[in-house]
Amino acid sequence: MTYLLSLPNAGEPNNIQLNAGESIFLLGANGAGKSSLMHHFYLQHHGNAERITAHRQMWFQNAAVGISPAERVNIDTSLRQSDININSRYRDDYAPYRSNIGVSDLMAEENRRARAITELLTRGDLDAISKETAKSSPVARINNLFSVANLPISVAIDGRDNLVARRATTGAEYSIQQLSDGERNALIIAAMVLSAKPGRLILIDEPERHLHRSIIAPFLSMLLAERNDCAFVVSTHDLHLPLDTSATKTLLVRGCSYSGEHPVRWEADLFLPGEALDRQIQEDILGARKKILFIEGDEVGSMDLALYSVLFPGFSVVAKRRCKDVIQATKGITQSEELHWINAHGLIDGDSRSADEIQSLNQDKVHTLPLYSVESVYYHSTIIFAIAEKMSQILPGDAQLMGRKAISAALDVLKQSAAGLAERSAERALRNEWERNAPTMNDVRAGVPFERRLNVEQVVEQHKLLLNEFVQNRDWDGICGRFNIKKSGIKKTIANALGFTDSKHYEAAAIKILNADDGMLARTQALVGGVPA
Structure with a gap:
């Protein structure tokens, strides 16, 4: 229409x-x-x-x-x-x-x-x-x-x-x-x-x-x-x-x-x-002054927006499609005298960034999630067991056992797709490394020579070894915090194991728990590195 x-x-x-x-x-x-x-x-x-x-x-x-x-x-x-x-x-x-x-x-x-x-x-x-x-x-x-x-x-x-x-x-x-x-x-x-x-x-x-x-x-x-x-x-x-x-x-x-x-x-x-x-x-x-938090995610109706709106209640949370957009929006406001009334911050996914890059971003009020992405928050064991506790009041069964079974089911699925998961995370790491070292506009104008070689095989192997170590130790939070689980099918596996038809309903339940439980809200805020000042 x-x-x-x-x-x-x-x-x-x-x-x-x-x-x-x-x-x-x-x-x-x-x-x-x-x-x-x-x-x-x-x-x-x-x-x-x-x-x-x-x-x-x-x-x-x-x-x-x-x-x-x-x-x-x-x-x-x-x-x-x-x-x-x-x-x-x-x-x-x-x-x-x-x-x-x-x-x-x-x-x-x-x-x-x-x-x-x-x-x-x-x-x-x-x-x-x-x-x-x-x-x-x-x-x-x-x-x-x-x-x-x-x-x-x-x-x-x-x-x-x-x-x-x-x-x-x-x-x-x-x-x-x-x-x-x-x-x-x-x-x-x-x-x-x-x-x-x-x-x-x-x-x-x-x-x-x-x-x-x-x-x-x-x-x-x-x-x-x-x-x-x-x-x-x-x-x-x-x-x-x-x-x-x-x-x-x-x-x-x-x-x-x-x-x-x-x-x-x-x-x-x-x-x-x-x-x-x-x-x-x-x-x-x-x-009055205004506090804005720019995040990565879809601009309308996204679960990223829903989660961060709950975690940072003092901020207006604005979703930007890409990490680059978050950085540009935050710097554009903080460096503008005309927009002095806005207190702007950015929050971007961890993506295995280096300590030097994190420190540089912090100087521009762009904070780095200490986990790989927003999925790492929704599917952290802290949230999984909190949801299992609520579901045990509806479905028969012990909450701790339900939570452990959900994580175990996710690890079983992961064994079948570990190579692809490691390769996707390696690809993201290689892309970030390339972008961090790409020529700046000043380099281009000055004609500074640029040559960069990346050992793709070595980076992929490192990610496979790390993921294999996490899987062998059944370290779910290690996997969730360091690897991109978004397209792995793991989200649906966990949601189904806890009685939900899909990940969307699971994530909505997580939001409801965070709204109702101040203690859980504080623990989850700690997971993402606290609330910006």
């Missing part, structure tokens, strides 16, 4: 194309016309669009949230008729219904799924059951978002068919009416987005209301990734949200002209992913 957003602009652009899976952030000072522009975009596609307004009601009239199918159709018709009025930019005559409707739709889908599974069980259709349960339920998806975003709550449907909240630390159950303003805001936004029909244009105004910076960044990033079948327009006063969601367009709204109460033209600039924002907008919007 592709949406063309018409923008009456004093300059360029006049039209913005937005595809499913893409997002655009609107930034600007108070009074610049962002809400008017959001309504303008909505009017162009109101038949296929959903609005989450800045003036939304963030409380529930009753503890029981439920709407019948007939009521749902009538409410939807009324909402859409109201939303095309010009005064809906600042007034909502259906605010109580709007806060309930997303939650009600979410519960309806959860109940539909439960009924479908029950019916399939009755018929004994195991294949269909497997397909239905392979997809996370709506409530599970919301709880995963809360976990990644460091929100200490979960939700569930109780025996009276009401959606209730649970405190992560105690398990105490209470009405969703009693959630904090920020927690209710997160629930309402998540419910409305997750229950939207496929292919919709979803407009979210000020998602950051009542939510701390360390929460809204991972929450919104993962929420957009969950609905990559939809297109998003997000209006915010928080400059850092598009920075945290780096694969996004940014529209800087500078002003708006009106004819009476009707907006007729905007002054705006479009920035594509990776382009810099100007200083004037920074000064209009920002009011």
Whole structure:
């Protein structure tokens, strides 16, 4: 699905194309016309669009949230008729219904799924059951978002068919009416987005209301990734949200002209992913210093981002595709006088780097993971046994035995693929060695002769010997910390041994444990070398 957003602009652009899976952030000072522009975009596609307004009601009239199918159709018709009025930019005559409707739709889908599974069980259709349960339920998806975003709550449907909240630390159950303003805001936004029909244009105004910076960044990033079948327009006063969601367009709204109460033209600039924002907008919007941690990984919805968001709660974690990008982004900010308000750090994979290289990188505030990669953290024995402890409360068996069996299964698989694993790690080491010694631009300009020979056979043999030693000693953490297990099949083996269908669900469980257990969080932070100052 592709949406063309018409923008009456004093300059360029006049039209913005937005595809499913893409997002655009609107930034600007108070009074610049962002809400008017959001309504303008909505009017162009109101038949296929959903609005989450800045003036939304963030409380529930009753503890029981439920709407019948007939009521749902009538409410939807009324909402859409109201939303095309010009005064809906600042007034909502259906605010109580709007806060309930997303939650009600979410519960309806959860109940539909439960009924479908029950019916399939009755018929004994195991294949269909497997397909239905392979997809996370709506409530599970919301709880995963809360976990990644460091929100200490979960939700569930109780025996009276009401959606209730649970405190992560105690398990105490209470009405969703009693959630904090920020927690209710997160629930309402998540419910409305997750229950939207496929292919919709979803407009979210000020998602950051009542939510701390360390929460809204991972929450919104993962929420957009969950609905990559939809297109998003997000209006915010928080400059850092598009920075945290780096694969996004940014529209800087500078002003708006009106004819009476009707907006007729905007002054705006479009920035594509990776382009810099100007200083004037920074000064209009920002009011405090900022801590950013650049990491290696996919830019949207990655488990790298989820893990580091939990491990470094005081930072906005921004994923960069390559190690080189992390180094350049960190140095670019730390060496810029204009960006003095940002306290930037980088964190890159260990990749068997030399002590001299690590020291040089540290001087530029680029820290090196004391393990090979992020997988080394997720699949370290500390995490494996913590997950085994949790799974032993669900599945029959001793937690320590489950953890040992998972590691033993991984070592057995490794014996069949040890040569390939050693060769991949050797290739990475050779590549790093070459790049460390490659000519600089100054060398090129000066015509400095360059010649470099690498003993490939020797490096490969060294890696094979080291890996063989770890395997013989059954030193799982040694293997995990020094070799790249990402493409070895070992991740799935460990996940299966602990009762998970795949590594993604295993890693989500790890995030949940780190959110709930401060002691485990501290031990895992120590694994990655502590938190940058």
